[in-house]
Amino acid sequence: MTADSMTADAGQTPLSTLPVALDASGGDHGAPPNVDGAVQAARAGVPVLLVGDRVKLHAELGKHAGSSSLPLEVVDAPDVIGMDEHATDVRGRPQASINVCMKLVKEGKAAAAVSMGHSGATMTAALFTLGRVRGVDRPAILTHLPAQGGFTTLLDAGANTDVRPTYLVQWARLASVYLKVLEDRENPSVGLLSIGEEDHKGSGLVVETNALLRELHGKGVNFYGNVEGRDVFKGTTDIVLTDGFTGNVVLKLAEGEAKVLFGWVKEALNSNLKSKLGGLLARDALRGLAERMDPSTYGASLLVGVRGLAFIGHGSADARAVKNALLRAARAHEGHLIPRLEAAFQEQPK
Structure with a gap:
C-alpha cells in the first residue's frame, strides 16, 4: 500500500x-x-x-x-x-x-x-x-508519517510525556487492530524506537518494554524488535512505538525537515536558467512528492x-x-x- x-x-x-x-x-x-x-x-x-x-x-x-x-x-x-x-x-x-x-x-x-x-x-x-x-491505561496520539514504500504509523505523538512499559504494550495492540481495520494490513509489524537494534540497547523504559513485547509476539502483536530513528522513514516496520515526548519531537522534526528540504530544492531549481528548465520538466514529479510529505494529506491524528x-x-x-x-x-x-x-x-x- x-x-x-x-x-x-x-x-x-x-x-x-x-x-x-x-x-x-x-x-x-x-x-x-x-x-x-x-x-x-x-x-x-x-x-x-x-x-x-x-x-x-x-x-x-x-x-x-x-x-x-x-x-x-x-x-x-x-x-x-x-x-x-x-x-x-x-x-x-x-x-x-x-x-x-x-x-x-x-x-x-x-x-x-x-x-x-x-x-x-x-x-x-x-x-x-x-x-x-x-x-x-492511557490513550495515545496515533499519526502517520510518509515512509519508503508507503507510510509508518507512529505513536505516541504527544499525548503522554511520561509513560510506563505497559502503556507502550497496550498501544502496540491498539495500533495493530487499527491498521487491520482501516488499512487492510493483516499482520502489521511493530518496532520499538531505541538507539540500537539490540534488545539490551536503550533506556530502562525501552529495555523493559522490549521484554514485554517479546512475550506478546505472535499473540496479537507482531514484534519486530528495536528500530532506530532512520527506520521510521525507511518503513522498516508498520508501527513505531515511543513515548509522547520523543514521538512529538520526531513528528515535528520530520515536518520541519520536509519544509527545509523543499526550500533547498526550490532554491536550487531557480539558481539559473538551466535549472529552471529542469524544474519545469520535473514539476509533476515534485508535486507528487510534495503531496506525500504534506501533513494536510493525512488530515488529523487519531486519539486511540x-x-x-x-x-x-x-x-x-x-x-x-x-x-x-x-x-x-x-x-x-x-x-x-x-x-x-x-x-x-x-x-x-x-
Missing part, C-alpha cells in the same frame, strides 16, 4: 449514517478553514455538524455557494478553548465547542469528533466525556484508546487538512473501529 492509497483524498467515502462533529471554532485561524473543509467534505458525501458560534458559522457558510443544500448543520457552542489556555479549563466550561463535540459523540448523535484546536483540551475532553477502552472516535489536527490546518480529517473520521466510523478495537483488545492476553 502506498502513501497515496491511505490518504483521505485518494478514495470515495460512503455517506456516513451519522454526521461528524467538527470543532469549527478551533485552530489558529478559527472558522474560515474549518467551514471550507467541512463544505468540501460534505460535497464528498460526509455529513458534518459545525460546532461553534452560531452567528459566525452561518456567516461563514454564506460565503460558500450551494452550502445550504449540503448535509451541514450548525450546533451552537458560544465558548471556545483558546490555544493559549490550559487543557484542564475544559472541565468547567460545558459550552466550549470541543466539549459539545464530545458530548455529541457520547450521546450517539455524531460518529466522531474532529478538532484542529487545543490538542491538550481535546484529549482532556475526550477522556472526561468518552472514557477509555477497557484495559487501556478512548471509547469514541476523536481526531486531533494541527492548529495551523488549512481547509484541505480539515476535509481529509473529516473523511478519515467517517471511514473509521464506517469500519466500526471502536467496537472492533474493544472486542480485539479484550480477546488478547493481558
